[in-house]
Amino acid sequence: MSFDLEFALEVFLKAITKVPLTLGVAFSSLLIGAVFGLFIALLRFYKVPGFGLFFRWFVTVFKGTPMVMLISITYLLVVYNFDSVAQSLGLSITFKDVGKTWIGVGALAFISSIAFSEAFRGALAAVSKCQYEAAYSVGETRIQALIHVILPQALPVSIPMSCNIAIGITKGVSILYLVGIIEILYASLQAASRTYQFLEAYVVAALIYWGLSIIIEQLFGFAERRFGRKVRDITA
Amino acid sequence: MSVIEVRRLKKAFKQHQVLKGIDLDVDEGEIVVIIGASGSGKTTLLRCLNFLEKADEGSYRLDGLSTDLKHVTKKQITAFRLKTAMVFQTYGLFLNKTAQENIMEGLVVARKVPKKEAAETAKSVLTQVGLGDRLNARPYQLSGGEQQRVGIARALALNPEVILFDEPTSALDPEKVNEILDLIRDVVSCGKTAILVTHEMEFAYDVADKVIFIDNGEIVEQGTPQQVLGDPQQERTQQFLARFMLGKQPEYFL
Numbered sequence: 001m002s003f004d005l006e007f008a009l010e011v012f013l014k015a016i017t018k019v020p021l022t023l024g025v026a027f028s029s030l031l032i033g034a035v036f037g038l039f040i041a042l043l044r045f046y047k048v049p050g051f052g053l054f055f056r057w058f059v060t061v062f063k064g065t066p067m068v069m070l071i072s073i074t075y076l077l078v079v080y081n082f083d084s085v086a087q088s089l090g091l092s093i094t095f096k097d098v099g100k101t102w103i104g105v106g107a108l109a110f111i112s113s114i115a116f117s118e119a120f121r122g123a124l125a126a127v128s129k130c131q132y133e134a135a136y137s138v139g140e141t142r143i144q145a146l147i148h149v150i151l152p153q154a155l156p157v158s159i160p161m162s163c164n165i166a167i168g169i170t171k172g173v174s175i176l177y178l179v180g181i182i183e184i185l186y187a188s189l190q191a192a193s194r195t196y197q198f199l200e201a202y203v204v205a206a207l208i209y210w211g212l213s214i215i216i217e218q219l220f221g222f223a224e225r226r227f228g229r230k231v232r233d234i235t236a
Numbered sequence: 237m238s239v240i241e242v243r244r245l246k247k248a249f250k251q252h253q254v255l256k257g258i259d260l261d262v263d264e265g266e267i268v269v270i271i272g273a274s275g276s277g278k279t280t281l282l283r284c285l286n287f288l289e290k291a292d293e294g295s296y297r298l299d300g301l302s303t304d305l306k307h308v309t310k311k312q313i314t315a316f317r318l319k320t321a322m323v324f325q326t327y328g329l330f331l332n333k334t335a336q337e338n339i340m341e342g343l344v345v346a347r348k349v350p351k352k353e354a355a356e357t358a359k360s361v362l363t364q365v366g367l368g369d370r371l372n373a374r375p376y377q378l379s380g381g382e383q384q385r386v387g388i389a390r391a392l393a394l395n396p397e398v399i400l401f402d403e404p405t406s407a408l409d410p411e412k413v414n415e416i417l418d419l420i421r422d423v424v425s426c427g428k429t430a431i432l433v434t435h436e437m438e439f440a441y442d443v444a445d446k447v448i449f450i451d452n453g454e455i456v457e458q459g460t461p462q463q464v465l466g467d468p469q470q471e472r473t474q475q476f477l478a479r480f481m482l483g484k485q486p487e488y489f490l
């Protein structure tokens with residue numbers, strides 16, 4: 001079996017145009033996911049009555065559900081119900097207006113909230129109890145302590161795990177071909193479907209994802225060096 | 237006139253009654269030293285005074301604030317905390333902040349002091365504790381003794397009604413203990429009200445206006461250092477001090 005380099009290049013040029021879309025979807029999902037994830041982590045960490053237990057089960061259930069299933073289920077739910085729900089809410093928008101991309105973002109944001117909530121919860125637990133006490137002892141309220149003392153120490157701890165999540169979600173964008181979003185992998189396969197040169201298509205897509213992962217890792221590595229340096233020995 | 241008045245303070249952890257009705261009076265400018273065996277409840281008492289532990293019952297008056305400890309509100313707790321400062325055994329510096337920022341934190345965030353003014357205050361207290369040249373050092377760059385100096389400076393800068401010291405030298409290397417004790421002596425002896433838990437008996441004898449011996453969650457004996465340390469009346473105090481001297485003995489052989 002031979003590898004058609006020239007054809008691979010042709011696929012590459014097609015697939016590379018989907019990088020902005022892939023990064024855009026990944027970035028929006030991660031941003032939304034980080035916000036919700038932090039929120040869930042705080043509710044669980046502070047054992048807020050009701051919410052704490054609820055999200056414990058919520059996270060357990062969805063952590064154990066394969067990504068492909070979550071995406072397909074979200075898609076089907078939206079496809080079947082969107083128009084009627086929108087109508088009953090008196091909204092004049094339909095499924096077609098929202099677009100597949102946003103469903104993809106929604107599904108990946110959901111998945112990343114779960115992952116981020118775990119990363120942040122672990123990071124919060126890594127900050128020693130005496131940091132809270134020191135903050136309270138100088139007169140800070142819970143919220144003040146959280147913003148000024150706890151989060152600035154916890155967030156750097158979560159950087160390595162957040163990096164894994166970012167890479168996972170970026171690769172996860174490729175699954176969105178299931179819902180008809182034409183991203184890197186799908187564009188490659190499309191280009192190959194005429195001549196059945198799928199090996200080239202897969203290799204090209206893999207190389208692009210590989211490159212993206214390296215860039216993301218570098219960015220997080222930079223953040224880790226930048227912010228982690230201040231708080232060495234966090235559990236002391 | 238007493239600045240602190242605690243009556244019948246009780247605290248239990250589950251079934252374990254740790255403080256069994258503590259009465260405590262501290263006068264303005266007074267230095268009170270609390271002694272007692274490990275596990276007798278000294279730390280818990282200090283922590284109840286700034287609500288790091290919530291006492292189960294009793295009454296507590298501090299300066300112009302007073303509360304029934306059973307029904308204390310969050311607002312009251314914050315108000316009480318703003319009138320106290322604590323020096324921790326393990327320093328408790330904010331690990332994400334420089335020495336100067338450590339001191340500014342309570343001023344700027346909790347007391348709404350303008351940043352510039354807080355920075356000046358921080359600079360001057362750090363100079364006072366001998367760290368005027370380490371303003372930008374982070375906790376991991378400071379030795380234990382230096383970290384405790386920052387801890388003391390942080391408490392001073394807040395200018396509280398009372399400073400609570402919980403075994404401030406217990407985590408230090410032996411050769412650093414005396415210099416920190418000297419510093420504490422300096423900062424409290426100019427009219428600061430302080431409550432100090434320590435096992436350094438000589439120091440206690442030296443700085444205390446009043447010594448309180450706690451055993452098993454109760455105040456067994458209190459009085460001047462000469463009375464309590466020099467001529468204890470209660471058997472339990474005598475035993476503790478004797479045991480304490482015994483415990484110290486190996487040092488004489490060095």
Ligand SMILES: Nc1ncnc2c1ncn2[C@@H]1O[C@H](COP(=O)(O)OP(=O)(O)O)[C@@H](O)[C@H]1O
Pocket residue numbers: 249254272273274275276277278279280281
């Ligand atoms: N958070 C806690 N939970 C349960 N027991 C505690 C807690 N804190 C202290 N204790 C118990 O309370 C008693 C008094 O502790 P502490 O006040 O630290 O004593 P001291 O400072 O005199 O050595 C000890 O028996 C200790 O085990």
Ligand SMILES: [Mg+2]
Pocket residue numbers: 278279280403
């Ligand atoms: Mg103690």
